[in-house]
Amino acid sequence: MTTGALSEPQDGTEFEQLLRRVRAEADSRGAQAERAELEALARDGGPGARDALAEVLAETGRPLWAQEMAAFALGCAGDRRAFETLVFLLNYRDPLRGATAAHALVRLRDPRTARAAAALATNELRTAYALHPVRVLVALRAPESVPALVSLLGRLLDGPGPHWPIALACVEGLGRIGDARARPVLREAAAHHRLRPAAQAALARAGG
Structure with missing residues (x-):
């Protein structure tokens, strides 16, 4: 299990691609501050940051783009609290979200x-x-x-x-x-x- 989010080069590349897509979606809804906070937590990757990202997945009413960011970062960090959200996104109707979920699930190594x-x-x-x-x-x-x-x-x-x-x-x-x-x-x-x-x-x- 990896110890920090986005620790492998390919994870960073995938995350940047995710960010470009999410920024357009979040910023169009006036959620720049929320998006920037989640981005900082994902890049941090420390235990406190992962706990905060896990809280995003546990809260009701969070937009899908926020859940995707949090789940991707946790999954690439090997944090199994992302499992349920990533499985949901894996079979989502948006193929781009399915692709990022697949990337994170493979790195999650959840049995x-x-x-x-x-x-x-x-x-x-x-x-x-x-x-x-x-x-x-x-x-x-x-x-x-x-x-x-x-x-x-x-x-x-x-x-x-x-x-x-x-x-x-x-x-x-x-x-x-x-x-x-x-x-x-x-x-x-x-x-x-x-x-x-x-x-x-x-x-x-x-x-x-």
Whole structure:
């Protein structure tokens, strides 16, 4: 577990991208002071700052952008008080918020993350928002990862209108993991011209 917020270079880059987006949202609502305070706490990363950020997540009525900032900083610091908010944002309808949540969840290293991501990825009612849960599963390579990705990809291949970007993410992710259990569904994916190159490459890595 890391000991301070935004301690890795990639975390700082992701945070700056988050800030550019949040500044426009917060400042347009006249919340410059609140946003500046949260930014300072996130950059601080000390125990007191993390406690203050955790209070933001516990308070009712806080705007979503404030919760996102606090959860991202806590998640990158390895503080598990961010878990519930990050999981909520992972499957949010805004893909940018899903991306930042995925980044923080991978760094959080909470043992509950893989199960939560698998549940979100395989939820048939939330398929349109499954891309970032898929990416979390691939990054974690947890015991839940391959079964969830295989299940989701199989359903997308069988369905009348598959979400091709999500199916492609499953194929590429299974290739990176390289688990032999994925061979049957990857062979099915190779029959679809949009997925064929990625599926063939994934099969090679999975020993198929």
